[in-house]
Amino acid sequence: xTLTVQQTVAPAETTPRRPRSPWRNTKLMVGTxxxxxxxxxxxxxxxxxxxxxxxxxxxxxxxxPFWEAGGSSDHPxxxxxxxxxxxxxxxxGAPATLRIGLIVGxxxxxxxxxxxxxxxYLGGRIDSVIRTLADTALTIPALAILIVISSYVREIGIxxxxxxxxxxxxxxxxxxxxxxxxxxxxxxxxxxxxxSGASTVDIMFKEMMPNLLPYLAAAFVGATSGGILAAxxxxxxxxxxxRIPTLxxxxxxxxxxxxxxxxxxxxxxxxxxxxxxxFVGLFLISTGLDEVANPRLRGRR
Amino acid sequence: MFAFTVWLSxxxxxxxxQLAPGDPVSAMVTRLTQxxxxxxxxxxxxxxxxxxxxxxxxxxxxxxxxxxNMLTFDYGYSLSQFPVEVETMIADAIPWTIGxxxxxxxxxxxxxxxxxxxxxxxxxxxxxxxxxxxxxxxxAIPFFILGMLLIYLFVFGLEIFPVAGGYDSxxxxxxxxxxxASVIEHGTLPALSIVIGSMGFWALGMRGMMITxxxxxxxxxxxxxxxxxxxxxxxYQIRNAILPQFTALMLSFGHIVGGTxxxxxxxxxxxxxxxxxxxxxxxxxxxxxGIVFILILTTAAAVLVVDLIYPLLDPxxxxxxxxx
Numbered sequence: 243x244t245l246t247v248q249q250t251v252a253p254a255e256t257t258p259r260r261p262r263s264p265w266r267n268t269k270l271m272v273g274t275x276x277x278x279x280x281x282x283x284x285x286x287x288x289x290x291x292x293x294x295x296x297x298x299x300x301x302x303x304x305x306x307p308f309w310e311a312g313g314s315s316d317h318p319x320x321x322x323x324x325x326x327x328x329x330x331x332x333x334x335g336a337p338a339t340l341r342i343g344l345i346v347g348x349x350x351x352x353x354x355x356x357x358x359x360x361x362x363y364l365g366g367r368i369d370s371v372i373r374t375l376a377d378t379a380l381t382i383p384a385l386a387i388l389i390v391i392s393s394y395v396r397e398i399g400i401x402x403x404x405x406x407x408x409x410x411x412x413x414x415x416x417x418x419x420x421x422x423x424x425x426x427x428x429x430x431x432x433x434x435x436x437x438s439g440a441s442t443v444d445i446m447f448k449e450m451m452p453n454l455l456p457y458l459a460a461a462f463v464g465a466t467s468g469g470i471l472a473a474x475x476x477x478x479x480x481x482x483x484x485r486i487p488t489l490x491x492x493x494x495x496x497x498x499x500x501x502x503x504x505x506x507x508x509x510x511x512x513x514x515x516x517x518x519x520x521f522v523g524l525f526l527i528s529t530g531l532d533e534v535a536n537p538r539l540r541g542r543r
Numbered sequence: 544m545f546a547f548t549v550w551l552s553x554x555x556x557x558x559x560x561q562l563a564p565g566d567p568v569s570a571m572v573t574r575l576t577q578x579x580x581x582x583x584x585x586x587x588x589x590x591x592x593x594x595x596x597x598x599x600x601x602x603x604x605x606x607x608x609x610x611x612n613m614l615t616f617d618y619g620y621s622l623s624q625f626p627v628e629v630e631t632m633i634a635d636a637i638p639w640t641i642g643x644x645x646x647x648x649x650x651x652x653x654x655x656x657x658x659x660x661x662x663x664x665x666x667x668x669x670x671x672x673x674x675x676x677x678x679x680x681x682x683a684i685p686f687f688i689l690g691m692l693l694i695y696l697f698v699f700g701l702e703i704f705p706v707a708g709g710y711d712s713x714x715x716x717x718x719x720x721x722x723x724a725s726v727i728e729h730g731t732l733p734a735l736s737i738v739i740g741s742m743g744f745w746a747l748g749m750r751g752m753m754i755t756x757x758x759x760x761x762x763x764x765x766x767x768x769x770x771x772x773x774x775x776x777x778x779y780q781i782r783n784a785i786l787p788q789f790t791a792l793m794l795s796f797g798h799i800v801g802g803t804x805x806x807x808x809x810x811x812x813x814x815x816x817x818x819x820x821x822x823x824x825x826x827x828x829x830x831x832x833g834i835v836f837i838l839i840l841t842t843a844a845a846v847l848v849v850d851l852i853y854p855l856l857d858p859x860x861x862x863x864x865x866x867x
Contacts, residue, residue: 374544374547377544377794378544378547378548378551380794380797381548381793381794381796381797381842381843381846382548382551382552382797382839382842383796383797383798383800383801383804383838383839383842384797384798384801385800385801385802385804385805386800386801386804386819386834386835386838386839387552387555387556387835387839389804389819389823389831389835390556390559390831390832390835391559393823393826393828393831394559467683471685472801474685475685475687475801475802475805478687478805479805479808479820479823480823480824481823493691497691497809502691502694502695502698502699503694503698503699505699507695510691511695514688514691514692517685517688518684518688521683521684521685522680522683522684524683525680525682525683526683529679529747
């Protein structure tokens, strides 16, 4: 998603006289920045810090961060009650979380594009089947079913986890894309293309898709965020990958040892802060994209 | 739609365990063996249980039996607390969940809709306009993370709310002031985390709709007639902009139910969420399956109810085919 932003921002900067590109949207940029920070933590972190410290019994127990009484600079963000270093947990947990979100986002947007375009453009019986399926998948409490599935699947990995979550994440993008395609189907340029004998596939993907780009990006970001939400929820219930230290698993362990009431805020608080930055960042990106796509939503100043 | 949703989710839940290796009975006996060291005649026990659960029947018959059991609320016995029936456990927990869900959803829906309307309203005070977008940001944060922050703030920090549970152990359950006050006290934080977490969603949708209908002829006419701006806001703008909100409500029930499960677990609230978590940690498949099915049924029923009251809200929509 960052690629799209940069590509379209670049020409606007070389020709300053032109009106400001709608892509230079404050929310979009702040959100992108927030997600980039998390990505950087995951990419650069291992260069500066030993992530093997995220394994149990690798560090002293229950240390607070270094600025609190009893903290040590060997473990600047403290440790938890089975001897894991919090900084190492954050560094290895953050990219794992983003990776799950990314896989879910890609799967759902691909399914969403195929189903959404078919339903919206072809209409008829295909449309009613796809719409019913998508609406059903949306109304089902996905988390509940995901819980049943993950409780049967032992030894779950990041990819498996992402595929399971994606089972229910495609419905949102499908519905959104269908609605946009439907509203665009009878526009002048589409009819023109149809009259000039362009093939259905060409009309869908060469003519209409570029115009839907901001919506597609927003749907992708939404699905990514939803995927992370579901994955973190499962992990916090103790149903996530057990071998990789995920943020949700850290929260699960913290809750199991009632870290909140013991005042060990760093234990549950640090993964929470990372998750909040990810969620708010993605949220800002998606509202920013909405404003790019629909100028009426931009604030009146 | 109702029947389709229920059938589809029930089928998914039936199919998944079939794909996974092992069966619940041998899993349970293994667990018993681990606990007791050795269980006499465990092979015979597996046989007997397999027959009781009909695991040796052809798949299609098992499936039919499963659907029948699900629909007649016959979920068998809890595997971890053997003599207790799953129905009783769920029946104890479900009122808590439905109560929490209903109250929190109604509060957040109304508050969010009003906030969204005010955000788009031209006459809103400037301060309000500045504060409102903040509520939107909370939408991005999952309910249970808000719940943890609330626990830290109000239970650990300020110590003004009780730690966990649904009511004080000193209060006698029943219709008395003590009990009801205690339930409200314990329910405030869980409800609050759902309200804060979902309010912005309604506000965002409402704001979008308010902006979309802006400049419609009927609004210009109402203004030209010199109607009270508040009357215009409520009777002309909100009334017209609110309809898509109900569709959004239907589509987000599933999301809210899922979030509530986690909120209950965080707060140790005695609803289905905590029961589900306990069932998961004990590998109690019958209870897990029963709860999840009931949650799906509840969600589908809620969608059905909103669907049925839709024509009352929007006179243009009827379920008679002749009118369209």
